[in-house]
Amino acid sequence: MAKEKKIVVKKQAYIANDEIADQIRVEMEEKNKLFFNIMGSIGAGKTLLLERIAEKLSSKYRIFVINGDVATTIDADRIAKQGATTVQINTGGGCHLTAKLILSELDKIDIDSYDIFFAENVGNLICPSSWDIGAQLNIVVVSITEGEYVIKKHPIIFKGADIAIINKCDIEGSDFDSKVLREDATKIKSGMKVICTSAKTGLGVDELINTLGIKFP
Amino acid sequence: MHEYSLAVAIIDQVKAIVKQHKANRVKKITVSAGPYEMVIPDLLYEAYDIIVDELDKFRGSKLELIMKPAEITCLNCDYKGEPSKEKDEEFAFNFKCSKCDSRDTHLNMQYLTIETVDLEIPE
Numbered sequence: 001m002a003k004e005k006k007i008v009v010k011k012q013a014y015i016a017n018d019e020i021a022d023q024i025r026v027e028m029e030e031k032n033k034l035f036f037n038i039m040g041s042i043g044a045g046k047t048l049l050l051e052r053i054a055e056k057l058s059s060k061y062r063i064f065v066i067n068g069d070v071a072t073t074i075d076a077d078r079i080a081k082q083g084a085t086t087v088q089i090n091t092g093g094g095c096h097l098t099a100k101l102i103l104s105e106l107d108k109i110d111i112d113s114y115d116i117f118f119a120e121n122v123g124n125l126i127c128p129s130s131w132d133i134g135a136q137l138n139i140v141v142v143s144i145t146e147g148e149y150v151i152k153k154h155p156i157i158f159k160g161a162d163i164a165i166i167n168k169c170d171i172e173g174s175d176f177d178s179k180v181l182r183e184d185a186t187k188i189k190s191g192m193k194v195i196c197t198s199a200k201t202g203l204g205v206d207e208l209i210n211t212l213g214i215k216f217p
Numbered sequence: 218m219h220e221y222s223l224a225v226a227i228i229d230q231v232k233a234i235v236k237q238h239k240a241n242r243v244k245k246i247t248v249s250a251g252p253y254e255m256v257i258p259d260l261l262y263e264a265y266d267i268i269v270d271e272l273d274k275f276r277g278s279k280l281e282l283i284m285k286p287a288e289i290t291c292l293n294c295d296y297k298g299e300p301s302k303e304k305d306e307e308f309a310f311n312f313k314c315s316k317c318d319s320r321d322t323h324l325n326m327q328y329l330t331i332e333t334v335d336l337e338i339p340e
């Protein structure tokens with residue numbers, strides 16, 4: 001005969017992910033490495049920004065970029081052309097990276113062979129916000145072309161972000177200006193650092209690099 | 218859209234509990250979530266059913282999701298708990314502190330919690 005038993009658990013479902021994320025963060029900090037999580041909407045310019053960053057920094061720093069996409073290695077190939085080492089994770093149907101996915105890529109390399117790490121998360125303003133990947137700073141990229149309500153409509157991801165980037169500022173002035181988005185980001189999270197960039201012209205990229213605490217070559 | 222990964226995370230944790238209690242099978246898992254964690258109950262149930270159909274000790278078990286109220290931390294007065302009922306017209310998640318009325322509040326996320334697990338255990 002079997003009997004029934006109710007077990008009281010009271011544990012967060014994300015705990016396994018969060019433990020791995022903490023482990024990554026501790027290791028990176030111990031080894032004096034920087035690790036940034038770049039999240040943002042589809043086509044906001046995450047990859048082009050990383051290309052600009054790699055272009056400016058790869059003469060001095062060894063940069064490692066983990067690209068998350070549902071399919072293809074297009075983004076990893078683009079950034080590799082600018083002097084970074086890149087690896088592409090294809091998540092299949094998955095709409096976000098996880099700490100486990102990051103760890104399995106880091107396990108394949110020698111962390112000491114690099115100085116700065118970036119993860120380009122899957123283009124999505126909803127799911128990546130719930131999954132800590134162990135980065136020291138979380139960055140959200142949106143762009144002018146997504147309209148003036150994009151931050152209002154996706155507040156959660158901004159609540160958990162350290163830096164908000166409003167990209168494609170070169171096409172500013174079409175229907176509204178980036179001030180609305182800047183104000184929304186700071187209203188949603190007080191003290192949020194907001195940077196207007198153009199990954200196309202390079203505007204704001206130096207400010208971003210400074211904000212990340214990286215010294216110029 | 219991340220309901221599938223959540224279902225996997227829940228099941229992985231319960232697998233360890235099953236082992237620990239040497240249970241024959243799982244009858245029910247009760248989880249709770251706040252309203253702003255973007256968990257769509259039906260998608261979570263669907264993902265759960267698909268996954269457990271492949272697992273002997275989980276097949277036929279039930280997942281129950283209980284919705285909890287939002288929980289905030291006030292950055293002004295350190296209050297922790299349910300926000301004021303008064304909504305912000307402009308920002309869906311800019312909750313007002315029920316103690317000091319500040320809207321400088323942090324929404325406590327990620328509390329999809331496994332509450333209880335009903336197991337069938339050999340006598």
Ligand SMILES: Nc1nc2c(ncn2[C@@H]2O[C@H](COP(=O)(O)OP(=O)(O)OP(=O)(O)O)[C@@H](O)[C@H]2O)c(=O)[nH]1
Binds near residue numbers: 041042043046199200
């Ligand atoms: N005008 C302008 N176009 C840009 C800018 N940044 C990116 N783009 C263009 O926008 C398109 C998408 O840019 P990506 O860098 O691929 O965007 P992404 O966020 O990496 O996109 P996914 O990885 O697919 O989510 C490309 O055609 C870029 O050339 C910018 O600052 N200004």
Ligand SMILES: [Mg+2]
Binds near residue numbers: 047048
């Ligand atoms: Mg990209």
Ligand SMILES: [Zn+2]
Binds near residue numbers: 294295314317
């Ligand atoms: Zn307060």
